[in-house]
Amino acid sequence: MDQKWMFANRLSNEYEGGVNEFVSFAVQHAEAIDNIICPCLRCYHIRRVNQSELKDHLIINGIDPRFVYDIVMLEHGLRERFSFLSPAQTTKFSYEQVNYIHEAFTAQVRRDKLFLAPFNAGEHWVLIVIDVFKERIYYLDHLRQELTERKQMKLMFDTALKVHRSTSGMSVPKAKQNYIPWDIIECPRQTNSVDCGYYVMKFMKDIITHQQLVIPTKYFEDCQFISYNEEQLREVKDEWAAYVFYNCF
Ligand SMILES: [Zn+2]
The missing domain is CATH 3.40.395.10 (Adenoviral Proteinase; Chain A)
Structure with missing residues (x-):
């Protein structure tokens, strides 16, 4: 999976496509789909979210580059x-x-x-x-x-x-x-x-x-x-x- 989307403009199709792919990957690999650690800029890998929250957070907050x-x-x-x-x-x-x-x-x-x-x-x-x-x-x-x-x-x-x-x-x-x-x-x-x-x-x-x-x-x-x-x-x-x-x- 290419990661360039993570640095694309959050309003772009590239970013949204990347988020969709990322969320599917997360869901496939998560122990429980309503309990995924969120890597967005607000949760910073501390809070757990469900599938639709994960998508919303990555679109609204952006992903943490640190x-x-x-x-x-x-x-x-x-x-x-x-x-x-x-x-x-x-x-x-x-x-x-x-x-x-x-x-x-x-x-x-x-x-x-x-x-x-x-x-x-x-x-x-x-x-x-x-x-x-x-x-x-x-x-x-x-x-x-x-x-x-x-x-x-x-x-x-x-x-x-x-x-x-x-x-x-x-x-x-x-x-x-x-x-x-x-x-x-x-x-x-x-x-x-x-x-x-x-x-x-x-x-x-x-x-x-x-x-x-x-x-x-x-x-x-x-x-x-x-x-x-x-x-x-x-x-x-x-x-x-x-x-x-x-x-x-
Ligand atoms: Zn989040």
Whole structure:
């Protein structure tokens, strides 16, 4: 089963077709069809639902792309060094969403930690990586669009960092008070229009597996590809499939 639908627009036929196929698979493999663990962005594998709820949730809420968390982080004990921000709660600049990010920072910040925020920039996924303690943000966009085209996104993360700064009493040199540096990372570039979700997953996996808390501007030495090839992307696609199919049902 192809997983591309998971990153398609939720209103598209591709997404709905994928959901139907996914639900049939789930029903066939579930112990009881009214008791299926839901991988949607609201239930996040905790709540159990029936067949029609599963379909509704996947259409309405979307599917959770944070598979890296479970398959890589738990295996390697990296929970302390990397945290994820939910893409469902960082969609647009609003008081609630800034507050969500700020609360995540406050609850989990420590000196040697990065927050990974897969961000849906309108039918296109990018990755934002935040070092709260150093007030530094890394930006990975495999289409290399200008950051100035993403003003709302930048404002949301900058504001959350500033709120965190003022509530935690962190002192910052005067010159840096209004300026939070964003490092544009020269990551591999995407060559088609459908793989962006997989690129972001691959970036997250690269960052976590390197276990480094600084992302070099030219990206990690052993990952400096012009673009990822089919095999490199298949690696995250297969893991995603394995995660969903073997852990969720
Ligand atoms: Zn659900």
